[in-house]
Amino acid sequence: MGKYFVTIGLEMHCEGSLTNSKVFSPAKNEYNKLPNCNVSPISTSC
Amino acid sequence: MYWERKNYYYPDLPKGYQITQNPPEECVGNGGYIDVERDDGSTFRVTIDNLHLEEDAAQLTHLYDTSTINYNRAGNPLFELVTDPVIHSADDAVAFLETMRSIYQYCGVSEADSKKGHLRCDVNVSISEDENTKGTKVEIKNVCSFSSVHDAIIYEVKRQSQLKDEGRYDEEVRQQTRRWDDETGTTIAMRDKVDAEDYKYFVEPNIPKVKLTEEFIKKVQESIPELPKERKTKYIEKLGLSAYDANILIKEKKVSDYFEECLKLGVEAKTAANWITGQILGFIYKYDKNIDEIYLTPERLSKITENVKSGKISSKQAKDLFFLVLEREEEPEKIMKDEGMEQISDDGAIKAIIQEVLDENPSQIEQYKAGKTNMFDYFVGQTMKKTRGQANPSLVRDILTELLK
Incomplete structure (x- = not known):
């Protein structure tokens, strides 16, 4: 990739898409829903 | 294993902290490695610093003069895999990510769908x-x-x-x-x-620590299904596919599952591989779809290949049928019937059509007899044209050879 020695580290985030609910709340883990319809009041955002 | 609070304020996380793990404290995994194969068959090793679990934050979309926030994915489970800085090119970085995506998909923990x-x-x-x-x-x-x-x-x-x-x-x-x-x-x-200390990590007080027993870990290890590397070996060594085809098939689990389903339905491995790596992937990439979203299921593909194998339709007709099935979303048999697609394999009918072609082209026959052998293909082409591609090509060649003697 050129005259310098290149060093790369990666942080790969992968969403666990196959659970029924979110990780710490009962709100649903669903794709392609209307915005902000899967929000649990218990934990405000999750 | 336990979770900590990573404290920061940003609109994508209004409660002010993210529940996460803070490696090297007890998280899902520390250490290990993944061997990655490049397209040219060479391999390289990526050592892993850690794998930890956390909750996802909301999705922020920045528009011209405003931003929107969607909390639907906030709190979804998220795996974060951190590699050591051991990668040295953009191509290797992508090869590693593709390998990890396959592993996540094959293990059934995520669809790992970028889209x-x-x-x-x-x-x-x-x-x-x-x-x-x-x-x-x-x-x-x-x-x-x-x-x-x-x-x-x-x-x-x-x-x-x-x-x-x-x-x-x-x-x-x-x-x-x-x-x-x-x-x-x-x-x-x-x-x-x-810096890390700016997040003021502390142990999440509302979630108890989890003890992962040896027995539990063993159970999980035993439940790991066939991974892409094993499928690739099977495709090459048992099914006789090329490394190139095997690589394409295993990359996405859904594609590999589609292929496996075709095999179960009796489609020959090479035939199924050719259809998938050629026509089907071409179609889904063009229309930005997943293979399990298209109307042409493995069952429908097997109907097409059965008809080719039995000589009912030619390879060319099969390709036309493929696109018609996808376009009309109708069963292959119905389209074959509606379009009169069955291949003409009747000796007498083909002979009559070839004779017509020969009668219409006396000068070409002279040229053929004078040694211009490529006229043979011209006659085959004319016959196929007259039958709208429905004549069995190998029968056409046999009969034509006979008639031109």
Whole structure:
């Protein structure tokens, strides 16, 4: 990739898409829903 | 194993902290490695620093003069895999990510679908004079596709190299966080790197610690299904596919599952591989679909290949049928009936059509007899044209050879 020695580290985030609910709340883990319809009041955002 | 609170305020996390794990404290995994195969068959090893679990934050979309927030994915489970800085090219970075995506898919923990935003990467890039010296690490946040990871690395290496060449590296390249901008194809500075202690980690008080027993870990290990590497070996050694085809088939679990389903339905491995790696992937890439979303299920594909095998339709008709099935979303048999697609395999009927072609082309026959042997293909072509591609090509050749004697 050129005259310098290149060093790369990666942080790969992968969403666990196959659970029924979110990780710490009962709100649903669903794709392609209307915005902000899967929000649990218990934990405000999750 | 336990969770901690990572405290920071940003609109994508209004409660003010993210529940996460803080490696090397007890998280899901520390250490290990993944061997990755490049397209040319060579391999390289990526050592893993850690794998930890956390909750996802909301999705922020920045528009021209406003930003929107969607909390639907906030709190979804998220696996963060952190590699050691052992990768040395953009191609290798992408090969590693593709390998990990397959592993996640095959293990059934995630669809790992970039189109659904399941995969995101932070990329740390540095350059140095040689492998024994260290450069300044620049982090590129939230890169959402593998092609963007590739392009972001290329851009960042170029940017840092240019600054080094101009003698401005020490002054301009700081340990900072940048973001990748797909539209301009550049990285843009966001902020100087926040040190780990700024997040004021502490143990999450509402979630108990979890003890992962040896027995539990063994159970999980035993439940790991056939992984892409094993499927690839099977495809090459048992099914006789080329390494090239096997690589394409295993890359996405859904594609590999489709192939496996075709095999179960009796489609020959090479035939199924040819259809999938050629027509089907061409179609789904063109229309940006997943293989399990198209109307042409393995069952319907097997109907098409059965009809080719039994001689009812030619390979050319099969291709036409393939597109018609996808376009009309109708069963292959119905389309064959509606379009009169059955191949003509009746000797007498084909002979009559060939005779017609020969009668219409006396001068070409003379040329053929004078030694211009490529006229043979001309006659085959004319016959196929007259039958709208429905004549059995091998029968046409046999009968034509007889008639031209």
